[in-house]
Amino acid sequence: MEILDHVALGFQTAISPTNLWFCFVGVFLGTLFGALPGIGSLAAVSMLLPVTFYLEPTTALVMLAGVYYGAEYGGSIASILLNLPGTPSNAVTCLDGYPMAQQGRAGVALFSTTIASFFGGTVGIIGLYTLAPLIVQWALKFGPAEYFAVLLFGLVAAATVTQDAPAKGLAMVVVGMSLGTVGADLDSGVTRFDFGYFELQEGISFIALAMGLFGVSEIIMSIATNIDKPFIQKVTFRSMLPRRDEVMRSPGPMVRGAGIGAFFGALPGTGPSIATFIGYAVEKRLSKHPERFGKGAIEGIMSPESANNAAVQAAFIPTMTLGIPGSATMAVMMGALLIHGISPGPQLMGNNPEIFWGLAASFWIGNVMLLVLNLPFIGLWVRLLQIPYGYLYPAVICFICIGTFSVRASGFDVFLVLLFGMAGYVLRELRFELAPLLIGFILGPMVEVNFKRAMLIYRGDIMTIATRPIAGTLLALTALLLVWTVVSTMRRRRRSATAAS
Amino acid sequence: MLKVDAAEFASGIIIFAIGCFFFFGAYDYRMGTMTRMGPGFVPHWLGAIGIFLGVIVSLSALGRIGRLPRVAWRPVLAVLSAIGAFALLLRPFGLIPAILATTAISMLGNPKATVLSVVVTSALIALLCWAIFIEALTLPLRPFWFGR
Numbered sequence: 235m236e237i238l239d240h241v242a243l244g245f246q247t248a249i250s251p252t253n254l255w256f257c258f259v260g261v262f263l264g265t266l267f268g269a270l271p272g273i274g275s276l277a278a279v280s281m282l283l284p285v286t287f288y289l290e291p292t293t294a295l296v297m298l299a300g301v302y303y304g305a306e307y308g309g310s311i312a313s314i315l316l317n318l319p320g321t322p323s324n325a326v327t328c329l330d331g332y333p334m335a336q337q338g339r340a341g342v343a344l345f346s347t348t349i350a351s352f353f354g355g356t357v358g359i360i361g362l363y364t365l366a367p368l369i370v371q372w373a374l375k376f377g378p379a380e381y382f383a384v385l386l387f388g389l390v391a392a393a394t395v396t397q398d399a400p401a402k403g404l405a406m407v408v409v410g411m412s413l414g415t416v417g418a419d420l421d422s423g424v425t426r427f428d429f430g431y432f433e434l435q436e437g438i439s440f441i442a443l444a445m446g447l448f449g450v451s452e453i454i455m456s457i458a459t460n461i462d463k464p465f466i467q468k469v470t471f472r473s474m475l476p477r478r479d480e481v482m483r484s485p486g487p488m489v490r491g492a493g494i495g496a497f498f499g500a501l502p503g504t505g506p507s508i509a510t511f512i513g514y515a516v517e518k519r520l521s522k523h524p525e526r527f528g529k530g531a532i533e534g535i536m537s538p539e540s541a542n543n544a545a546v547q548a549a550f551i552p553t554m555t556l557g558i559p560g561s562a563t564m565a566v567m568m569g570a571l572l573i574h575g576i577s578p579g580p581q582l583m584g585n586n587p588e589i590f591w592g593l594a595a596s597f598w599i600g601n602v603m604l605l606v607l608n609l610p611f612i613g614l615w616v617r618l619l620q621i622p623y624g625y626l627y628p629a630v631i632c633f634i635c636i637g638t639f640s641v642r643a644s645g646f647d648v649f650l651v652l653l654f655g656m657a658g659y660v661l662r663e664l665r666f667e668l669a670p671l672l673i674g675f676i677l678g679p680m681v682e683v684n685f686k687r688a689m690l691i692y693r694g695d696i697m698t699i700a701t702r703p704i705a706g707t708l709l710a711l712t713a714l715l716l717v718w719t720v721v722s723t724m725r726r727r728r729r730s731a732t733a734a735s
Numbered sequence: 736m737l738k739v740d741a742a743e744f745a746s747g748i749i750i751f752a753i754g755c756f757f758f759f760g761a762y763d764y765r766m767g768t769m770t771r772m773g774p775g776f777v778p779h780w781l782g783a784i785g786i787f788l789g790v791i792v793s794l795s796a797l798g799r800i801g802r803l804p805r806v807a808w809r810p811v812l813a814v815l816s817a818i819g820a821f822a823l824l825l826r827p828f829g830l831i832p833a834i835l836a837t838t839a840i841s842m843l844g845n846p847k848a849t850v851l852s853v854v855v856t857s858a859l860i861a862l863l864c865w866a867i868f869i870e871a872l873t874l875p876l877r878p879f880w881f882g883r
Contacts, residue, residue, distance in 0.1 A: 274772075282872075284872075284874060285872050285874075319855060399792070399795075401788050401791045401792050401795065402746060402750075402788075402792055404787040404788055405750040405789065405792065407751075408754070408781055408785045408788060409750065409753050409764075409785065411781050412757045412778060412781045412782065412785065413755065415757070415777060415778040415781070419764075419774035421772075421774070422765075422773065422774050424764055424765075424773075424774040426761075426764060426774055426775075426778060427757075427760060429776070450814060450815075450818065453810075453814055454807065454810045454811055454814050454844075455807075457807070457810035457813075457814070457844050457845065458807035458810050463786050476757065510832060545797070578849070624832055624842070624845040624847060625852070625856050627814075627841065627844075628817070628837070628838040628841045628856060628857070628860055629860045629863065631814060631817055631818065631821075631837060631838075631841050632821070632834050632837055632838060632860055632864055633864075634818075635818060635821040635822070635825075635833075635837060635870055636830075636864065636874075638877070639821075639822075640868075640874050643875070645822045645823075645825060645826055646822075648818060648821055648822035648825075649819070649822050651818055652815050652818040652819050655814065655815060655818065656811070656815055658747075659811060661749075663742075663804040663806070664742050664743075664745060664746045664749070664804065665746070666746065682777045685771050685777070686777075689769055689772060690770060690771065693770050694768060694769030694770035695769075696769075713791075716743065727795075730823060
């Protein structure tokens with residue numbers, strides 16, 4: 235079987251001592267940064283990106299990927315113990331994880347999320363193994379029209395799927411895409427909206443954008459609300475064992491979460507955060523006792539964490555097969571590939587099989603390492619979080635500044651962090667979701683390039699895109715999604731209006 | 736009286752303003768035709784969509800009641816000036832002075848921080864950053880304004 239050859243080749247690459255070591259370094263640092271509230275996987279990956287310049291491309295990728303999914307594992311620790319999401323996609327875990335900790339069941343919550351994460355990660359990896367080769371075969375036939383349609387679908391899905399106010403979500407995507415036009419136009423080379431700053435000619439540094447929007451705004455919000463941290467209980471090995479009824483209630487949410495995660499992770503644009511929200515919502519709807527949710531229901535942590543890690547692994551599918559990063563962190567990873575002279579896309583699997591399959595194999599090894607890091611050594615991470623937040627956040631700010639600066643050795647980018655931090659804080663206070671903005675920013679330039687190319691090929695006739703089978707189907711799905719969003723929002727508004735009067 | 740959700744209305748105005756910026760700003764660049772689009776085309780129409788969505792969000796704020804959120808000025812100012820200090824101090828003075836200043840300023844956001852705790856935390860974080868970023872990760876950063 236071909237797939238077994240791939241697995242064998244992958245493990246051969248991943249098992250080399252160097253790759254094993256850097257895989258470990260990656261997942262260890264990832265868990266560390268993920269556990270600190272305010273630094274998500276994005277900040278962690280960008281901070282460590284310059285370090286990997288000196289490594290072999292495969293090794294560099296293995297390490298950065300380890301940081302990425304390690305951070306998602308670690309992020310749940312802060313969610314459960316402090317009610318502060320370690321990374322944005324762990325936010326949902328707070329809803330039931332923190333009440334569990336308040337009831338003295340933090341150990342159970344940590345144990346269960348680790349198991350769920352491992353399970354979700356494994357499902358995501360299996361998805362990567364089986365789906366990626368199929369998608370590559372399709373993707374080789376993709377033209378600009380198809381790319382445009384895929385991107386558009388991803389953007390609309392990212393903006394509307396979990397939103398209470400879809401118009402605001404769409405607006406964030408559009409703002410992100412607009413910010414993405416800053417810098418040199420890829421066609422004509424004309425520099426747009428640079429305000430006379432030399433630094434803006436290459437475009438806005440998206441690491442600065444992401445660190446400001448997510449990192450800085452998160453810190454400001456956390457200081458304002460959480461400066462007095464609750465006492466953190468000790469987590470002993472024995473306290474981690476779940477009750478019998480909890481064991482019985484866990485597998486369903488875990489399996490459904492993994493499926494949801496793998497699906498939404500594989501779509502470009504809809505990353506882990508959206509998968510976790512949907513996983514939680516589905517469990518709440520399916521449950522016979524939805525009133526238990528928010529008060530420490532184990533289903534409420536199993537499903538999102540499983541979905542989160544499945545989505546993280548599945549997010550590599552669009553990145554590696556289409557060259558479309560599924561999330562902001564994946565965009566940094568793609569940047570790392572490009573720096574090493576490897577362009578991700580349909581050709582990657584054929585031209586550099588050892589990179590593709592080696593990376594996939596290292597994911598699974600990394601997930602096993604994380605199981606070890608998170609179960610016997612959980613006390614280490616708990617102790618880290620016992621440092622009061624008032625002393626922790628200055629360090630996080632320093633890490634963000636150094637991380638942003640070191641990517642382009644640019645003080646200007648640090649000022650951008652300041653600017654976007656302010657913007658992110660205002661937008662969050664006004665109840666905007668920020669993830670769609672970042673997705674729009676990353677995918678925007680790709681949408682523009684492919685739209686222009688498609689129009690050139692079809693002589694300016696937009697309708698031609700709709701007549702191509704794959705592109706047309708995707709556009710129809712996008713339109714359907716928009717119509718459904720409008721209808722369901724109107725209905726909800728009318729219901730709340732009648733309830734109010 | 737007219738009922739308005741102030742936060743929602745402000746959200747709409749912000750989107751509207753950003754849309755206007757790109758819609759009108761794009762006139763500085765060539766628009767081109769549908770077949771051969773110039774650099775101004777895409778930002779122009781993105782701006783148009785932004786204006787449209789801004790109007791929708793503003794209109795949806797009518798008929799509901801809501802208030803503007805309160806700004807937590809102290810943490811906002813402390814965190815933002817700490818980042819500004821880092822950007823200004825890193826090149827002329829090196830990593831350690833920049834970190835000391837950034838930490839000390841950011842801790843002003845915590846009303847409970849004492850002078851002693853600020854001094855100790857700043858020193859510890861500076862030491863940590865030096866160990867991680869200069870010694871372990873060997874990033875090309877100068878520790879001080881003198882030396883290498």
